[in-house]
Amino acid sequence: MLLFNPIVCIELTCLAVAVVFLIKDKTLFWRLALCYQILVFTVELAGSYMGGLGIHNLWLYNIFIFFEASFIFYGIHHCLKIYTKQKTALIFGLILTCIIYFSSFIIRGFLVYNSITISVMSVIFVIFTLYYYYLLLKDSSFIDIRTNPEFWWIAGVLFYYFGSTISNIFYDVLTINIFGHMSLTYLIFVILCFILYGLWTYSYICRAKQRKLQS
Amino acid sequence: MPIFLMMYIRSYNRHKKNHILEKENMRREFESEMLQTRIEVQEKTMQTIATELHDNVGQLLSLTTLTLNSVNLNNSEKAAQKIENSLSLVNKSIKELRELAKLLHGEQIVETGIGNAIQQEINWLEKTGTFELSVSNQLFDLKETSPDKDLIILRLLQEIINNIIKHANATIISLNFYHDNHILHLSVKENGVGFNYERIKAKKSGMGLNSISKRIEMINGKLILNSAPNNGTNILIEIPYP
The missing domain is CATH 3.30.565.10 (Histidine kinase-like ATPase, C-terminal domain)
Known part of the structure; x- marks a missing residue:
């Protein structure tokens, strides 16, 4: 049983960095980010363990989707509020995701992976991240991109969910086995996880630097 | 696509940074030039005042002193004339000083x-x-x-x-x-x-x-x-x- 698969390892590394750099952070978003990293790692570890034992684990990931969507929506709100006070579109996106999430359970049941919600929320997240960058470009002041935690956090979201959306669109083409039993979609997923948690790790480091400068 | 977007944002942000820095430099240059101008105006005012004091008020007061020194109290008619002249010179000096005071407002x-x-x-x-x-x-x-x-x-x-x-x-x-x-x-x-x-x-x-x-x-x-x-x-x- 391979408990520590590549994704778990990536998430563990990101969690370790989050613990080191965000533990003293008093901002709600960054505190939530730390909690989310713990949740992600726990779910992934449990899912991996259950999968290894041949126990059905999709219900676990289905529950996790709710927390994932909530956290990412809050994160986008946290980043967008620097440039705009407009919340309507974000609330609309959240409501739409919730409707799809719960109606999918009613229609397809709890034990079927909620892929429709994942696809829809991925598109919504990509749109909002692009909107964030549009506002950033439009803003009259400039930010130091290299050390801006929000910029890199959003970049992680954009890369991951844009990649997921493309991967979902071409799912049929990409489900081919490479390196023995490893499918191409799995490899893409590992790469996307690496990019997401890599960028988030960097954003946590930037945040710690920012906090140090502000104190 | 996200990679190109990141590259574009980076390049655009750098341009924005340069533009803002350039604007800031121009503002500083303007402020420094304003300060220089202010100093020059003040210097010019001081020069004018110094020249006026030396060439005009100074001369008027010297002339007043000379006139008053030459007053002979035994000759009351001439003395009165000279005192009147001195008074006129002092009044003229006061007028000149008032003009100079206006200049001092800079x-x-x-x-x-x-x-x-x-x-x-x-x-x-x-x-x-x-x-x-x-x-x-x-x-x-x-x-x-x-x-x-x-x-x-x-x-x-x-x-x-x-x-x-x-x-x-x-x-x-x-x-x-x-x-x-x-x-x-x-x-x-x-x-x-x-x-x-x-x-x-x-x-x-x-x-x-x-x-x-x-x-x-x-x-x-x-x-x-x-x-x-x-x-x-x-x-x-x-x-x-x-």
């Missing part, structure tokens, strides 16, 4: 409006009695003000007048100031020795012309200068105002 001259500030300069020029002046100042009733520009304009005029006094050997000066269609027009024409403007401009030397051009450029103004040796000089300045 920047407050500009606060009363650019028309008044220019008129003050013309009055001093008139007092020298060296030039035949033809003046048309239509800036007294100007409703709009721009204190920073006013100070620069005043300094420009001071510099131009200074150049005429020092270098031009002119006898007639024609000054024309008016505001039309958000543009302030300053025209100074004299019949002095003139000079080759292009050559001086190329050499970047002499007569404070570079400083005049730079300051006009700083407030988005335009300088038209026509001059030729032995043919006088005609300076026309157009400044967006306020």
